[in-house]
Amino acid sequence: xxxxxxxxxxxxxxxxxxxxxxxxxxxxxxxxxxxxxxxxxxxxxxxxxxxxxxxxxxxxxxxxxxxxxxxxxxxxxxxxxxxxxxxxxxxxxxxxxxxxxxxxxxxxxxxxxxxxxxxxxxxxxxxxxxxxxxxxxxxxxxxxxxxxxxxxxxxxxxxxxxxxxxxxxxxxxxxxxxxxxxxxxxxxxxxxxxxxxxxxxxxxxxxxxxxxxxxxxxxxxxxxxxxxxxxxxxxxxxxxxxxxxxxxxxxxxxxxxxxxxxxxxxxxxxxxxxxxxxxxxxxxxxxxxxxxxxxxxxxxxxxxxxxxxxxxxxxxxxxxxxxxxxxxxxxxxxxxxxxxxxxxxxxxxxxxxxxxxxxxxxxxxxxxxxx
Amino acid sequence: xxxxxxxxxxxxxxxxxxxxxxxxxxxxxxxxxxxxxxxxxxxxxxxxxxxxxxxxxxxxxxxxxxxxxxxxxxxxxxxxxxxxxxxxxxxxxxxxxxxxxxxxxxxxxxxxxxxxxxxxxxxxxxxxxxxxxxxxxxxxxxxxxxxxxxxxxxxxxxxxxxxxxxxxxxxxxxxxxxxxxxxxxxxxxxxxxxxxxxxxxxxxxxxxxxxxxxxxxxxxxxxxxxxxxxxxxxxxxxxx
Numbered sequence: 161x162x163x164x165x166x167x168x169x170x171x172x173x174x175x176x177x178x179x180x181x182x183x184x185x186x187x188x189x190x191x192x193x194x195x196x197x198x199x200x201x202x203x204x205x206x207x208x209x210x211x212x213x214x215x216x217x218x219x220x221x222x223x224x225x226x227x228x229x230x231x232x233x234x235x236x237x238x239x240x241x242x243x244x245x246x247x248x249x250x251x252x253x254x255x256x257x258x259x260x261x262x263x264x265x266x267x268x269x270x271x272x273x274x275x276x277x278x279x280x281x282x283x284x285x286x287x288x289x290x291x292x293x294x295x296x297x298x299x300x301x302x303x304x305x306x307x308x309x310x311x312x313x314x315x316x317x318x319x320x321x322x323x324x325x326x327x328x329x330x331x332x333x334x335x336x337x338x339x340x341x342x343x344x345x346x347x348x349x350x351x352x353x354x355x356x357x358x359x360x361x362x363x364x365x366x367x368x369x370x371x372x373x374x375x376x377x378x379x380x381x382x383x384x385x386x387x388x389x390x391x392x393x394x395x396x397x398x399x400x401x402x403x404x405x406x407x408x409x410x411x412x413x414x415x416x417x418x419x420x421x422x423x424x425x426x427x428x429x430x431x432x433x434x435x436x437x438x439x440x441x442x443x444x445x446x447x448x449x450x451x452x453x454x455x456x457x458x459x460x461x462x463x464x465x466x467x468x469x470x471x472x473x474x475x476x477x478x479x480x481x482x483x484x485x486x487x488x489x490x491x492x493x494x495x496x497x498x499x500x501x502x503x504x505x506x507x508x509x510x511x512x513x514x515x516x517x518x519x520x521x522x523x524x525x526x527x528x529x530x531x
Numbered sequence: 532x533x534x535x536x537x538x539x540x541x542x543x544x545x546x547x548x549x550x551x552x553x554x555x556x557x558x559x560x561x562x563x564x565x566x567x568x569x570x571x572x573x574x575x576x577x578x579x580x581x582x583x584x585x586x587x588x589x590x591x592x593x594x595x596x597x598x599x600x601x602x603x604x605x606x607x608x609x610x611x612x613x614x615x616x617x618x619x620x621x622x623x624x625x626x627x628x629x630x631x632x633x634x635x636x637x638x639x640x641x642x643x644x645x646x647x648x649x650x651x652x653x654x655x656x657x658x659x660x661x662x663x664x665x666x667x668x669x670x671x672x673x674x675x676x677x678x679x680x681x682x683x684x685x686x687x688x689x690x691x692x693x694x695x696x697x698x699x700x701x702x703x704x705x706x707x708x709x710x711x712x713x714x715x716x717x718x719x720x721x722x723x724x725x726x727x728x729x730x731x732x733x734x735x736x737x738x739x740x741x742x743x744x745x746x747x748x749x750x751x752x753x754x755x756x757x758x759x760x761x762x763x764x765x766x767x768x769x770x771x
Contacts, residue, residue: 364622368678371588371616372639373608 182444190450197455200473201464209290211235212245212257219265221274224302225295226260235294249281249324256280256291265306268315274299275318282323283494284465285335295319325495326409334409338417338493339462339486341398345421346428346482347453349391353432354445357383361436376523384429384519391425392418411496416504417489423511424485430518437525456482461490481514540599541566541686541717542587547596549582549740556582557593558740564719564733567712571731572721573764579740580721581619584688587719588616601685612640615684619691621675625664629655629674632663633681640682649677652707669700676704680711687711689720693727705730725761736767743767 177184213229215222229237240248245257259277261267268274278295280288299317326334360366369379399417402408410417435452439445458464459473460482466474477483488507491497497504542564549557556579564570572580585591586598589606603610623632630646637644650656653673658666663674672692680687689708693701705727708718720731728734729748736743736751744751744767748760755763 363625364618364620365624367590367618368616368622368636369639370590371585371611371614372636373611374639375608 182447186447186450190454194450194454194458197458197473200470201458208234208236209255209287209294210253211237211291211294212240212248212254213237214240214242214245214257214259216242216262217260217264218262219269221265221268221302221306222260224306225258225276225298228298228301229258229294232294232298234290234297245279249279252281254281255284255287258291258295268303272315273318274303274315275320278319278321280321280323282326282330283335283490285326285330285332286465286468288323288330292319292321325411330409330494333406334494335490336463337402337406337408338410338489339460341395341402341417342421342424342485342489343457343460343462343482344398345391345395346424346456346485347449348394349387349425349428350432350452351446351449352390353383353387353429354436354439354448355442357433357436358439358442358445362441370526376526377519379526380430380433380519380523383433384426387429387432388422388425391428392422395421395425408493410493412492413498416492416498420485420488420492420508420511423508423515424482426515427481427485427511427518430515430522433522434518434525437522456480459483461486481511484510539565541601542570542719543597543599544583544586545597545599547583547586547593547598549586549591549593556740557586559596560737560740560742562735562742562745564717566717567715568732569708569712569718569720569730571728571734572719572737573723573725573728573734574721574737575723578737580723580737581690582740583737584616584690584719584721587686587688588614612682613685615640615679615682615687617675617679617687617689617692619694621668621671623663623671623675623678626662628660628662629666629677630659632674633659633677636678637681640684645681645683649681652680652710653677669696672696672700672704676707685716687716687718689718691721691723693722693724701727725764729760736764738768 177187211229213226215226217223226237226239229235230239240257242259245254245259248254249257257279259279261275261277264274264276276295276299278292280291282288296317296319303315303317321328323330360369395418399414399421403410403414431452435448436445439448455476459469459477460466460480461477462482466477466483466487469477484507488497488504488511491501491503491507499505499508540563542562544560544562547557547560548555558579560579560583562583572583574580582591586593587600587605588611589608592606598605600607600610601613624635627635629650633646633649634644637646647656650659653676655670655673655677658670663671666674676692679689687708693704696704708720712718720727722728731748733745733747734751735745744754746754751763751767752758752760755766757763757766
């Protein structure tokens with residue numbers, strides 16, 4: 161081994177990178193951005209879990225539990241009546257509410273049993289666990305302080321837990337599995353489109369297309385159809401695997417899931433064509449993955465719910481198309497949403513608008529970037 | 532230099548200027564190409580030949596001046612169905628067969644489809660099912676030519692078609708070009724090879740984005756007062 165020749169290769173490599181500012185930026189910028197995002201997602205002080213308390217107890221225990229919940233740092237507690245609590249649970253403002261029945265204290269003293277009713281929204285397992293944990297802690301603390309003087313043994317806690325959506329078996333995979341189906345399709349279609357459009361340019365065939373009577377929009381739409389067909393076959397496979405083999409929870413219409421996937425694939429194709437205009441090599445096209453895909457993976461509510469992000473981060477999430485697609489898939493698969501839901505209409509509308517924007521942007525940049 | 536009525540010209544370039552940033556690629560080019568002739572654009576690398584050819588298919592929009600192709604003022608997408616364009620490198624889909632490439636370019640060119648005739652014309656009938664990536668360089672060039680003529684264009688633009696090609700194939704290609712002009716096709720071919728220039732009916736000398744001279748080989752030799760085209764080119768360049 162000749163050190164001189166080895167160093168020649170090393171030096172040449174570093175020289176090449178010095179010219180490639182974009183790669184350097186990515187190498188040193190992307191990890192900071194991604195780790196930074198993770199920091200805020202895990203450690204940032206996002207809004208805490210919203211909990212409602214319906215205190216119907218005629219004895220002292222209910223009030224003690226309620227005030228302990230209000231003091232708890234894990235949940236953001238409001239006192240409500242039963243109707244308001246049920247309504248707010250349905251429109252997503254509460255992650256859960258606890259009803260302390262009229263005989264709450266009496267039952268504790270008489271039977272040694274306390275029976276709170278915990279109503280969970282249920283579509284986000286993390287929040288459900290937070291509610292149950294906070295309620296359990298408050299019950300234990302309140303029971304210890306209120307009942308210790310009366311010579312009664314510590315009461316048993318037997319909560320009645322009900323779920324608006326999902327159920328006790330809903331796990332983390334059920335939560336992000338649905339939206340992950342969307343991400344997989346979006347990601348792969350984006351990369352394939354981006355690279356093959358780039359190849360069209362580097363092998364010179366795009367020049368030939370542009371010198372033919374083809375209109376720019378015909379090229380973009382042709383590409384869109386081709387890759388969307390591929391993406392649909394892929395989405396079908398992924399959905400079947402997720403639902404039939406992995407048994408990921410689905411309360412909604414499979415066709416609606418498929419429809420949202422289709423829109424997402426359309427968006428990915430056009431984004432791929434548009435962004436391929438800004439890459440000169442396939443290497444640079446692959447660099448879009450950490451720039452385009454990683455932030456969306458972290459911020460679009462696929463793994464971390466948007467509602468648990470700090471406010472400024474939610475603002476970013478709210479402009480990402482994948483956020484709306486993920487939200488739509490969550491609503492359909494976990495809550496059984498259909499086209500009649502306003503939230504689904506909004507999600508589909510936003511993704512559709514993004515598709516149209518991306519088609520226009522892709523067609524508009526096509527001509528300038530032939531050479 | 533204008534001869535005959537405008538209708539007699541297959542291509543008319545009038546005062547075309549094109550800048551790329553601070554670089555002036557075309558500087559007031561004036562040019563007329565007659566129907567059925569082989570017109571050679573002769574000039575060194577970077578003189579503006581490719582930019583001029585790209586202007587003729589609407590890939591480059593001039594900053595000033597007009598381009599008229601087959602009687603239609605550009606930009607005009609419709610006229611492109613009557614124009615064939617062969618780029619410098621054999622721009623084909625390497626993962627498709629020759630036939631699949633031909634069918635694709637026939638379909639998008641919007642003109643008539645003569646896939647089999649095109650295959651016979653470039654003598655690739657027996658290799659039509661071969662994937663382009665497996666073809667030799669010469670076969671690729673022939674396949675590329677087939678894709679450029681599959682819709683029977685009235686005007687064929689060839690950007691340095693014979694670069695890196697062996698003498699036999701070059702002679703064969705020129706045979707084909709002559710066959711096409713005999714049936715009425717107009718051909719514009721760019722080159723920096725002098726012996727190739729001698730095969731053209733008329734030539735345009737391009738340097739620094741300007742057309743220095745235009746005429747038949749004999750005209751240019753007379754203009755420069757030499758008997759070798761290469762000397763004529765050097766002499767005419769110095770005058771400019």
